[in-house]
Amino acid sequence: MIFDRNENREVIALLGAGSMGTAIVRRIAAGRKILLGDISQENLERTARDLAYSGYDAVTMVVNALDKASVEAFADKAASLGPVMYFIDTAGASPSQADPDHILRLDMVGTGWAIDAFGRVMARGGAGLVISSQTGYMYPIPYETEQEILAAETDSLMDLPFIRETAYQRSGIAYMIAKRVNQLQVMKAAATSWKERRARINSISPGIIVTPLAYDEFAAAGEGYQRMVDASAAERCASSDEIAEAGAFLLGDHASFITGTDLLIDGGVIASIRTGRSTLG
Numbered sequence: 320m321i322f323d324r325n326e327n328r329e330v331i332a333l334l335g336a337g338s339m340g341t342a343i344v345r346r347i348a349a350g351r352k353i354l355l356g357d358i359s360q361e362n363l364e365r366t367a368r369d370l371a372y373s374g375y376d377a378v379t380m381v382v383n384a385l386d387k388a389s390v391e392a393f394a395d396k397a398a399s400l401g402p403v404m405y406f407i408d409t410a411g412a413s414p415s416q417a418d419p420d421h422i423l424r425l426d427m428v429g430t431g432w433a434i435d436a437f438g439r440v441m442a443r444g445g446a447g448l449v450i451s452s453q454t455g456y457m458y459p460i461p462y463e464t465e466q467e468i469l470a471a472e473t474d475s476l477m478d479l480p481f482i483r484e485t486a487y488q489r490s491g492i493a494y495m496i497a498k499r500v501n502q503l504q505v506m507k508a509a510a511t512s513w514k515e516r517r518a519r520i521n522s523i524s525p526g527i528i529v530t531p532l533a534y535d536e537f538a539a540a541g542e543g544y545q546r547m548v549d550a551s552a553a554e555r556c557a558s559s560d561e562i563a564e565a566g567a568f569l570l571g572d573h574a575s576f577i578t579g580t581d582l583l584i585d586g587g588v589i590a591s592i593r594t595g596r597s598t599l600g
C-alpha cells in the first residue's frame with residue numbers, strides 16, 4: 320500500500336529524534352517527507368515506527384552531531400529527498416548526562432554546524448527551529464563577549480578565551496553558556512546564511528519539560544528543580560506537546576515576519592529568578 324503518491328514533497332529534517340523533536344514534527348508532518356537523524360539507532364527505529372503507524376513517511380539516518388562531516392552529510396541527505404522546508408535541531412545533552420567538554424561540543428558546536436549546514440540547503444521560504452533552554456537566560460554574558468561569539472566561526476568557538484576559561488568550570492555552567500550561544504547562533508544565521516536563502520530561523524528556550532532528558536536531571540537535581548518549579552507562576556512542569564504547539568507556530572506561515580528571535584517558554588521560571596522571587600536551583 321502506498322500512502323502518498325505525491326512527487327517532490329517538502330522535507331522536514333529533525334536532528335535529535337527525541338521527545339520534543341518528535342512532538343514538533345507530528346504537528347507539521349501531514350503531506351511531507353520526514354528525515355530523522357539521531358546518534359541512537361534505537362531512538363530512530365522507535366520514532367520512525369511510531370510515525371509510520373500514524374501514517375507519516377519517515378526515513379532515518381544515524382547522525383553524530385559531534386562530527387561535522389556527519390552533520391553535513393545529514394543536510395545533504397535532506398536535500399536529496401526534496402525541497403528542505405523545515406529543519407529542527409533538538410540534539411543535546413543535559414548537565415547530568417555529560418561533562419563540560421561534551422556539552423560544549425554537542426550543544427554548542429554541533430548545533431552551530433547544523434545551523435551552518437542547513438543554511439546551505441534550505442529551500443526559499445523554509446523555516447528552522449533550534450531548541451535552546453531557559454538556562455540560556457541564567458548566566459548573563461558580557462555584551463563584548465557576545466559580540467566575539469557572534470563574530471566567531473563555528474569551528475573556532477571552542478578557542479574563545481571565555482569558552483575555555485569560564486564555560487569549562489562545570490557541566491551546569493557549560494550548559495547555560497552553550498544554550499545562550501544557541502540563541503546567538505540563531506540570531507546570526509537569520510541575518511546571514513539563512514537570510515541569503517530567504518529562510519527563517521528561530522529558537523525556543525523551554526523550561527522544565529518532562530522528557531527522558533529531564534528524568535536524568537530530576538534524578539541529579541530533584542530538590543533544586545522542585546523549588547524552581549514551585550516558585551514559578553505556572554507551578555508545574557510542561558509536556559513536549561506544549562513546546563510543539565509553539566514550534567509549529569514559529570515554523571508556520573503565521574510567523575512569516577519572525578526570524579532571528581528566541582521564545583522563552585518556561586512557565587515563569589526566569590521571571591521569578593530575575594525578580595528575586597526564587598534563586599537558581
Ligand SMILES: NC(=O)c1ccc[n+]([C@@H]2O[C@H](COP(=O)([O-])OP(=O)(O)OC[C@H]3O[C@@H](n4cnc5c(N)ncnc54)[C@H](O)[C@@H]3O)[C@@H](O)[C@H]2O)c1
Pocket residue numbers: 334335336337338339340356357358359362382383384385409410411412413425450451452453524525526527528529530531532533
Ligand atoms: N527536557 C527539558 O526539560 C529541556 C529543557 C530545556 C531544553 N532542553 C533541550 O531540548 C533538546 C531536546 O531534548 P529532549 O528533552 O527532547 O530530550 P531527548 O533525550 O528526548 O532528545 C534528545 C535527543 O538527542 C539525541 N542525541 C544525543 N546526542 C546526540 C548526538 N551526538 N548526535 C545526534 N543526536 C544526539 C538523543 O539520542 C535524543 O534522541 C535538548 O537540546 C535539550 O538540551 C530540554
